[in-house]
Amino acid sequence: MNANKIPDIIIGRLPIYLRALQRMADKGVQTTSSQELGERVGISAAQIRKDISQFGEFGKQGTGYHINYLIEQLQRILNIDHEWDIAVVGAGDIGSAVARYGGLANRGFRVRMLFDSDPQKVGEQIGAFTVLDSTSLVSSIKKAGIKIAMLAVPAEAAQSAVDDLVKAGVKAILNYAPISITVPGDVRVQYIDPATHLQRMTYYLE
Amino acid sequence: MNANKIPDIIIGRLPIYLRALQRMADKGVQTTSSQELGERVGISAAQIRKDISQFGEFGKQGTGYHINYLIEQLQRILNIDHEWDIAVVGAGDIGSAVARYGGLANRGFRVRMLFDSDPQKVGEQIGAFTVLDSTSLVSSIKKAGIKIAMLAVPAEAAQSAVDDLVKAGVKAILNYAPISITVPGDVRVQYIDPATHLQRMTYYLE
Numbered sequence: 001m002n003a004n005k006i007p008d009i010i011i012g013r014l015p016i017y018l019r020a021l022q023r024m025a026d027k028g029v030q031t032t033s034s035q036e037l038g039e040r041v042g043i044s045a046a047q048i049r050k051d052i053s054q055f056g057e058f059g060k061q062g063t064g065y066h067i068n069y070l071i072e073q074l075q076r077i078l079n080i081d082h083e084w085d086i087a088v089v090g091a092g093d094i095g096s097a098v099a100r101y102g103g104l105a106n107r108g109f110r111v112r113m114l115f116d117s118d119p120q121k122v123g124e125q126i127g128a129f130t131v132l133d134s135t136s137l138v139s140s141i142k143k144a145g146i147k148i149a150m151l152a153v154p155a156e157a158a159q160s161a162v163d164d165l166v167k168a169g170v171k172a173i174l175n176y177a178p179i180s181i182t183v184p185g186d187v188r189v190q191y192i193d194p195a196t197h198l199q200r201m202t203y204y205l206e
Numbered sequence: 207m208n209a210n211k212i213p214d215i216i217i218g219r220l221p222i223y224l225r226a227l228q229r230m231a232d233k234g235v236q237t238t239s240s241q242e243l244g245e246r247v248g249i250s251a252a253q254i255r256k257d258i259s260q261f262g263e264f265g266k267q268g269t270g271y272h273i274n275y276l277i278e279q280l281q282r283i284l285n286i287d288h289e290w291d292i293a294v295v296g297a298g299d300i301g302s303a304v305a306r307y308g309g310l311a312n313r314g315f316r317v318r319m320l321f322d323s324d325p326q327k328v329g330e331q332i333g334a335f336t337v338l339d340s341t342s343l344v345s346s347i348k349k350a351g352i353k354i355a356m357l358a359v360p361a362e363a364a365q366s367a368v369d370d371l372v373k374a375g376v377k378a379i380l381n382y383a384p385i386s387i388t389v390p391g392d393v394r395v396q397y398i399d400p401a402t403h404l405q406r407m408t409y410y411l412e
Contacts, residue, residue: 011409015402020386023361041386079408086404097303098400103384107401108408147411148404155229172407174400178309180226180247188410190403194304194380195313196221197396198292198354201378202285202314203217204394205353 010051011078016041017048018074022106025067033064080108087141087149087170089161091116091124091131094176095152100127109148113140117157134161141168148172155179216257217284222247223254224280228312231273239270286314293347293355293376295367297322297330297337300382301358306333315354319346323363340367347374354378361385 020040024032034045034052041048052058052070055077059065075081086109088099099114116122117134124131132140141149149170153161158177165173172188175181178196183189226246230238240251240258247254258264258271264279265271281287292315294305305320322328323340330337338346347355355376359367364383371379378394381387384402389395 008406012402012406014409015405016386018405019384019399019402023385042388077409078405079411080405084404084408084411093303093306097299100299101400103399104401104404107405109401109404148407150400171411172404174403174407178225179229180222182248188407190407192398192400192403193225193309194307194356194398195310195315196218196225197380197398198290198310198315198378199221199224199284199286199313200214200218201354201380201394201396202290203220203283205285205290205377 006054010054013043013047013051014074014078016043017052018071018078019107021065021067021071021074025071030067031064032067034059037065075108078108082108084109084148085112085144085146086110087113087115087137087144087146087165088152089115089134089137089149089165090152090154090157090176091118091121091126092152095150096126098150098152098176099129111150112144112146115140117153134164137161137164138168141165141170146170148174150174150176151181152176212260216260219249219253219257220280220284222249223258224277224284225313227271227273227277227280231277235273237270237272240265243271281314284314288314290315290354291318291350291352292316293319293321293343293350293352293371294358295321295340295343295355295371296358296360296363296382297324297327297332298358301356302332304356304358304382305335317356318350318352321346323359340370343367343370344374347371347376352376354380356380356382357387358382 034048038045038048058070058073088095088111091114099111114129115132115134115137121131122133149165151173155177158179158181162181174190176192178193240254244251244254261283264276294301294317297320305317320335321338321340321343327337328339355371357379361384364385364387368387380396382398384399
């Protein structure tokens with residue numbers, strides 16, 4: 001398997017290409033070039049060709065890429081040719097917004113469970129979800145075979161929730177809690193923390 | 207000025223260090239080592255020393271880093287030794303959650319304005335904010351001298367909102383809309399799109 005050989009930075013760009021291609025497909029566009037795609041995503045055509053060619057020959061010189069075909073291939077490569085169930089932990093403002101967010105549905109994901117540890121929130125209806133008690137998290141997630149979680153709890157509660165998620169068999173965590181978390185080597189983590197994103201930009205401001 | 211010489215990937219790690227240091231300071235810890243900091247953030251001690259030394263000599267062999275001093279230095283480097291005002295565009299689920307999010311306050315940012323183009327939302331009270339009409343966006347932001355915006359509008363509306371933000375003098379945009387946006391060379395963009403983050407992880411799942 002080539003998985004270990006392809007740099008993660010390339011993997012990280014594939015969803016950006018896919019997102020732009022899906023928008024083009026939605027508008028009925030059938031073919032595109034690395035040039036055109038590059039203008040849409042702000043990445044050079046050469047970089048795009050190089051990235052995509054890591055996985056095979058999906059375009060032809062002169063005719064470019066067939067959009068639907070390339071979408072299918074990228075979905076296969078990214079393992080989203082089927083839908084993944086997701087558990088959201090934390091039913092505060094962010095967790096609730098994330099659970100209700102409609103933008104995941106057509107991109108390979110479906111939120112199935114929403115947990116909170118606050119007895120006042122457990123049982124509450126948020127969008128399509130009845131908030132579940134975090135004490136049942138390990139067993140519920142394990143039983144459902146859910147492998148992906150979004151974590152939206154306060155920083156203090158994050159590591160303990162992560163430990164539970166790992167115990168439940170979760171292998172990928174999108175962490176909205178503003179703290180670094182520790183996981184075993186076979187679990188992936190991505191971070192969403194608006195303050196760190198903002199600070200990365202203020203460095204360049206006067 | 208060294209700004210152009212330091213790779214953005216290093217700049218991107220400084221907020222992670224700062225976040226961990228602030229948590230230690232909150233707990234009353236006074237000194238730390240690159241080793242200890244590294245364990246907290248999942249980055250090697252050598253990398254941390256190398257990153258930080260790009261900006262000066264902030265630690266001493268043997269005694270390590272004085273946390274409060276290093277925090278001050280990182281805040282100065284990242285230009286957050288003063289607070290930045292922020293405008294949020296889009297008062298839907300995500301925009302509202304982001305505007306109300308308490309986690310920005312002690313990290314250099316303060317949301318000052320919340321805009322929406324939907325007449326039904328304009329005037330609505332969301333947390334401390336009265337939703338403002340997007341038609342006044344350019345003049346209001348310009349008048350207030352706001353340089354940073356968080357964009358939480360649907361993909362279709364993103365580029366036109368970005369063009370308005372640029373016109374208003376905004377120089378840094380945190381984009382929650384699931385689409386790549388185009389800005390002039392002197393404007394920075396960071397993206398938060400849960401689906402792309404998730405897809406970057408599913409690649410590695412079986």
